[in-house]
Amino acid sequence: MSTVTDTHDDHHDHGPAKGLMRWVTTTNHKDIGTLYLVFSLIMFMVGGAMAMVIRLELFQPGLQFIDPGFFNQMTTVHALVMIFGAVMPAFVGLANWMLPIMVGGPDMALPRMNNWSFWILPFAFAMLLSTFFMDGGAPAGGWTIYPPLVLQGGNGFPFMIFAIHMMGISSVMGAINVIVTILNMRAPGMTLMKMPLFVWTWFITAYLLIAVMPVLAGAVTMLLTDRFYDTTFFNAAGGGDPVLFQHIFWFFGHPEVYILILPAFGIVSQIIPTFARKPLFGYSSMVYATSSIAFLSFIVWAHHMFTVGMPLQGELFFMYATMLIAVPTGVKVFNWISTMWKGSMTFETPMLFSIGFVIMFTIGGFSGLMLAIAPADFQYHDTYFVVAHFHYVLVTGAIYAIMASVYYWIPKWTGNMYNEKMGQWHFWISTVSVNVLFFPQHFLGLAGMPRRIPDYSVQFAEFNMWSSIGGFVFGLSQVFFCYIVYKTIKGGEKATDQVWEGAEGLEWTLSSPPPYHSFTEAPEIK
Amino acid sequence: MNKLKQLLATGVVATIMSTAAQAEYGLNMPVGVTETSRQVYDLHMLILWVCVAIGVVVFGAMIYSMIYHRKSKGAVASQFHESMTAELVWTVIPFIILVVMAVPATTVLIDMHDSSEADMQIKVTGYQWKWHYEYIGEDIEFFSSLDAASNEARQVGSDIDPATVENYLLDVDKPLVIPVGKKVSFLLTAADVIHAWWVPDFGWKKDAVPGFINEAWVRVDKVGVYRGQCAELCGRDHGFMPIVVEVKSEADYAVWVAEQKGAAAAAKLASIEDLDPRELKQKGKKVYRANCVACHQVKGEGIPGVFPAITGSVIATGDINNHINMIMNGKAGTAMAAYKDQLSDVDLAAVITYQRNSLGNKVGDAVQPAEIAALR
Structure with missing residues (x-):
């Protein structure tokens, strides 16, 4: 993005190096943020293409296009790419771009590690995707990689394990950088309880990352030794336990879910006040609610495995703990609505995506509450009801928040306004299609369609067709999104520094685009 | 924008109409044929309506605000931004709702865990990709896999329309047979990878884990044929290992048991002859x-x-x-x-x-x- 070039000569600032090497060797938080965001968009398209293959095969009953084994590879790699390649790097990209600016610092605290944590990622994903060309194909045991099934995989298996290790290392380094930046780079007067909520949610997310990514690394390493070095961690015949893996995996997996959503909470908490022209309602309760959610995320993991055969006491504990999460999550939703209440709202694209987020994330939250009720979960578990649930919280939740943040901050990043009309079209097409895509999946699950199947009984035909049509339209509308972003980078109406009438915060005091080094002198904090 | 609104309205109407046409295909969880499944259904509906009620209030407030508190209507932003009372109210009320929800959920869960005093036991073993049933103490055991018609139709490029196959993907060569009104306890395990045994009409599913035994039970109170599927990803043909349970009256069940024992004896004799x-x-x-x-x-x-x-x-x-x-x-x-x-x-x-x-x-x-x- 050449628009980030240095334009101010008043202090002797060195601009970015020229050409390709600028991106390879950069230690600049904005350059690295851009790299992360572009990488994430590419992965979003790659993962999306796999989703299209899945929906194409499920368009009609019967197997028309692909082998069931390849279908399993698609569902598995779709999830890994979307979680580790699209959503997480997008949030890290946003953190890179915005955190130093929002706390009034010049750059991230650890710039060289920042460069490294990004440049690991393309190699990790090249390794993961290369498994498609190996004997036995890509991993096909589901993104949850449960043994013993995953141990039956082909030659791609160890490559997937090492790819996950690299993604984990990248995430942990990114998280360390976030924490060190927030604790050390704040401008004088920027106390913790004055930080914008996006900074707060990322601060908490970073701790979650550091806590759980090593757990995942441990779990996948045990898989590796079970397969190649004759250990039997997860094999009952050797004294191990396949369910042990699920406990370890979900001890990582549930906090991971909040890693994917807490920064989204932060984004929405920035955008809604701007377009309601009213300060965020209940700032401190938002901070406490986020912390409570993070804490609870460590003690609810086994609700992903209610049907695995736990003792009654265990099931009761995990059911109660899971239901509790509804309380702080509810607090957040109520606070957003109270922020809108008696505001003076306008509905530019970032606001539309944020409101879409609040409504559809809440729908995902409702189905989450239903899933928390253990006896009912015995019916919902591993059906399309679950598929609908987590796509509502991840697509219309996490990804909608990322879309909102791109529209919100892209005028700041590039200095150009995006095309408002196109943005609105993008929102409406996406929102209608995403509901046609995922809402019928609730019915499919309740009526008895298991997840992760390439073919289904004819009674599920009509809703699957609806779902596929919604999927194709939603997929296409994201291609349109890429075009809008491309067009905005290339040019457009010049953005003011303030950009949005109701915007408050340090990022709006800098020029659009901001100088190469954000705050070389500490700004004054009101 | 008007055109867009029109377009949206048409879409919504079409969706609703199609949904109505689908009613007979099932939009909701089956009520099922056991006491447990009815309790689970009731819990499901209770929590669903609680969510709907909360949704009406929350989304109602949002929509009201979006209509009346917009700048184009001349709304001027108030600057209030905190209220301890409000925060307390919306922490305490949801908490109370959750406690009220947890009570019936706990009761049902305790009941589901009580597989004592069963009239008979069946060991269910998951294989890639079929089920094995063993009637404990009865000397009856057999495999149950996808029936031939579905198996032929489901191959890539088979050119057989699944709609022409009866019970496509939900039929087996030899169904599990159990008597009506008896408490049947299932001991679930697996031979290779993890599977999950699920018949929606019975109200639960349970994982079959290699090396471990899980327990679950049913008491079906209606004669009939009930269908389900494996619910845990178990490899390439995970989608093709259905479950069919025939619930027979006690007399019919006794006849079936006698038949099975006769067939087993005949099979033993057959194996001794040499074949061309x-x-x-x-x-x-x-x-x-x-x-x-x-x-x-x-x-x-x-x-x-x-x-x-x-x-x-x-x-x-x-x-x-x-x-x-x-x-x-x-x-x-x-x-x-x-x-x-x-x-x-x-x-x-x-x-x-x-x-x-x-x-x-x-x-x-x-x-x-x-x-x-x-x-x-």
Whole structure:
């Protein structure tokens, strides 16, 4: 993005190096943020293409296009790419771009590690995707990689394990950088309880990352030794336990879910006040609610495995703990609505995506509450009801928040306004299609369609067709999104520094685009 | 914008109409045929309506605000931004709702866990990709796999319309049979990877974990045929291992049990006779199609890197004893199962003979059921 070039000569600032090497060797938080965001968009398209293959095969009953084994590879790699390649790097990209600016610092605290944590990622994903060309194909045991099934995989298996290790290392380094930046780079007067909520949610997310990514690394390493070095961690015949893996995996997996959503909470908490022209309602309760959610995320993991055969006491504990999460999550939703209440709202694209987020994330939250009720979960578990649930919280939740943040901050990043009309079209097409895509999946699950199947009984035909049509339209509308972003980078109406009438915060005091080094002198904090 | 609104309205109407047309296909969880399933259904509806009620209030407030508190209507923003009372109210009220929800959920859960005093026990074992049922103390056991019609129609490029196949993907060659009104306890386990046994009408699913035994129970109060599927990803043919349970009246069940015992005795006698190699080969083709194709493929070419080829393989063209050993005992740590537990002596002899003399192999020897029986 050449628009980030240095334009101010008043202090002797060195601009970015020229050409390709600028991106390879950069230690600049904005350059690295851009790299992360572009990488994430590419992965979003790659993962999306796999989703299209899945929906194409499920368009009609019967197997028309692909082998069931390849279908399993698609569902598995779709999830890994979307979680580790699209959503997480997008949030890290946003953190890179915005955190130093929002706390009034010049750059991230650890710039060289920042460069490294990004440049690991393309190699990790090249390794993961290369498994498609190996004997036995890509991993096909589901993104949850449960043994013993995953141990039956082909030659791609160890490559997937090492790819996950690299993604984990990248995430942990990114998280360390976030924490060190927030604790050390704040401008004088920027106390913790004055930080914008996006900074707060990322601060908490970073701790979650550091806590759980090593757990995942441990779990996948045990898989590796079970397969190649004759250990039997997860094999009952050797004294191990396949369910042990699920406990370890979900001890990582549930906090991971909040890693994917807490920064989204932060984004929405920035955008809604701007377009309601009213300060965020209940700032401190938002901070406490986020912390409570993070804490609870460590003690609810086994609700992903209610049907695995736990003792009654265990099931009761995990059911109660899971239901509790509804309380702080509810607090957040109520606070957003109270922020809108008696505001003076306008509905530019970032606001539309944020409101879409609040409504559809809440729908995902409702189905989450239903899933928390253990006896009912015995019916919902591993059906399309679950598929609908987590796509509502991840697509219309996490990804909608990322879309909102791109529209919100892209005028700041590039200095150009995006095309408002196109943005609105993008929102409406996406929102209608995403509901046609995922809402019928609730019915499919309740009526008895298991997840992760390439073919289904004819009674599920009509809703699957609806779902596929919604999927194709939603997929296409994201291609349109890429075009809008491309067009905005290339040019457009010049953005003011303030950009949005109701915007408050340090990022709006800098020029659009901001100088190469954000705050070389500490700004004054009101 | 008006055009867009029109477009949206049309879409919504179309969706609702289609949804209404779908009513008979089921939009909701089945009420089921056991006391447990009815309790689960009631819990499901209770929590659903609680969510709907909260949704109406929350989304109602949002929509009201979006209509009346917009700048274009001249709304001026108030600057209030905190209220301890409000925060307390919306922390305490949801908490109370949750406690109220937790009470019936706990009761049902405790009830579901009580599998004591069962009238009979059935051991259910998941295999890639079929189910094995063993009536404990009854000397009845059998495998239950996808029926032939569905299996043919579901192959890639079969050109058979699934709509023409009765109970497509939800039918088996030999269903599980249980008596009505009896408390039947299931002991669930698996032979290879994790599976999950699920019949929606019974109100639960339970994982079948290799090396461990899970327990669950039903008391069905209506004679009928109930269908379900494996619910835990278990490999390539996870979508193709259905479950069918026939619930019979006590008298019919007794007749069925007697039949099974007669059939088992006849099968034992049959295995002693020697068969013509050509007959073995023909029979072997059927056994191969039902048990081996999923991995080793129709022409025996396998899938490179995961499932070895049979055509020209060292095992299938070398010493016949190694071949017999591989089929009977499987290969630890791989998807190759020990088929001595799954197939009869005749079927084993047939499929080994078939593999050696077909699929591009021409060894020319054969193995007889009696030889297999001697190795057991």
